[in-house]
Amino acid sequence: MTTTSFVELPAGALRMPVSRTNDLVLDVADPASPWRRRDLAISGLLLGAGLVGIFACWFTGSGELTYTDQVPWLVNSVLCGVVSVLGLVYWLVRGFRQVNLMQRDVQRWLVPWVTEQHAALRTGDAVPISAGTLVSAPTMTRVHHAHCPMVRGKSGVAAVTEDEIRERGLTQCGACHRG
Numbered sequence: 434m435t436t437t438s439f440v441e442l443p444a445g446a447l448r449m450p451v452s453r454t455n456d457l458v459l460d461v462a463d464p465a466s467p468w469r470r471r472d473l474a475i476s477g478l479l480l481g482a483g484l485v486g487i488f489a490c491w492f493t494g495s496g497e498l499t500y501t502d503q504v505p506w507l508v509n510s511v512l513c514g515v516v517s518v519l520g521l522v523y524w525l526v527r528g529f530r531q532v533n534l535m536q537r538d539v540q541r542w543l544v545p546w547v548t549e550q551h552a553a554l555r556t557g558d559a560v561p562i563s564a565g566t567l568v569s570a571p572t573m574t575r576v577h578h579a580h581c582p583m584v585r586g587k588s589g590v591a592a593v594t595e596d597e598i599r600e601r602g603l604t605q606c607g608a609c610h611r612g
């Protein structure tokens with residue numbers, strides 16, 4: 434048997450504005466890609482200029498008759514190659530930087546939710562119920578073992594007796610009554 438757990442975001446998290454302290458953050462053309470249009474344009478220009486330069490050097494250099502005349506064009510094409518590589522490096526660096534910034538913003542966005550969940554876990558642990566005890570709450574229709582994650586942090590959870598379970602017609606939780 435599989436159990437599906439749903440995670441509810443606190444209302445505060447959805448209202449929380451995304452940080453605008455850095456203009457790079459989430460300022461991308463396509464949310465699935467971390468590159469801004471300007472970054473793509475710059476790396477594309479560097480790469481393109483380098484490749485065009487290499488071609489131009491090859492074309493001009495091959496027209497020279499002697500080796501001595503060809504050497505300067507060879508050197509130039511190497512320099513153009515460096516420009517192309519710089520374009521690719523720039524592309525990588527900007528991408529990684531943007532991913533880091535977006536990651537930081539998502540973490541910040543989740544803070545209220547994480548805090549709430551953490552507080553709920555601590556409250557749940559603070560309830561002094563020994564293992565093996567069956568628990569439920571007035572609003573629940575099922576009975577759980579005290580360690581069950583379904584009752585963790587829920588309000589009104591208290592130990593119930595066999596009589597109470599029969600009286601209220603509580604059924605066993607599928608998650609913690611396995612096996």
Ligand SMILES: [Zn+2]
Pocket residue numbers: 576577578581582583584606607608609610
């Ligand atoms: Zn349970």
